[in-house]
Amino acid sequence: MIRESRLLLHWSPRSPYVRKVMIAAHEAGLEDRIDTVRTVVGGTTPHLELMEDNPLGKLPTLIPPDGTAIYDSYVIVEYFNTLKPAAGLIPREGPARIVALRRHALGNGILDILLQWLGERGRPAERQSEPHIALWRSKIAACIVALEAEADDLAATPFGIGHIAIGVALGYLDFRFKAEPWRPGQERLAAWFESFQRRPSVVAHPPVDDS
DSSP states (O other): OOOTTOEEEEEOTTOHHHHHHHHHHHHHTOGGGEEEEEOOOOTTSOOHHHHHHOTTOOSOEEEOTTOOOEESHHHHHHHHHHHOGGGOSSOOSHHHHHHHHHHHHHHHHHHHHHHHHHHHHTSOGGGOOHHHHHHHHHHHHHHHHHHHHTHHHHHHSOOOHHHHHHHHHHHHHHHHOTTSOOOTTOHHHHHHHHHHHTSHHHHTSOOOOOO
16 A cells, blocks of 8 residues: 555665666655565566556556556656646747657657667677667767757757656667777767766666666
């Protein structure tokens, strides 16, 4: 039973999607209302308890006081935005909303690619698909170039869901793909990312590799 006004989050410090949600919660001033439960997913064993709340068996999954599960990191942040609209996590309307959602899609898409790549990298070397890895590497490179082109505007617009998704994606590149440096030639994006890294919400929720 969730106490009144408390939020329960199925959580793992290893998940970049969970990190996105926790940074958003911090920015909205909701972090103190969240109780986290360490939930291990992946591999070949279904997490039956989690699947009672989220049949996809994926993280993050949020349980608000009414017990109705909310899942997908974007949907959870949208929920936070309804609780604390003044935080401005997602613009309500107009061009600013479309830009924020597009940036979120780009950051989330980078994460999707990186997780596929990470999964492939975990296979025996002789079974890894070099064509797939080459494709993923080229897509990530194209995304970085696109982000460099709008880095100044990224820095000039109010911080929100798009910034969080992009920052978490770049952080995941640093965290899991140290052999794939993205900063050379992308000075404006690198400068923006350094400012992202200094935000209290980001400092409070670093990527962590645990068992």
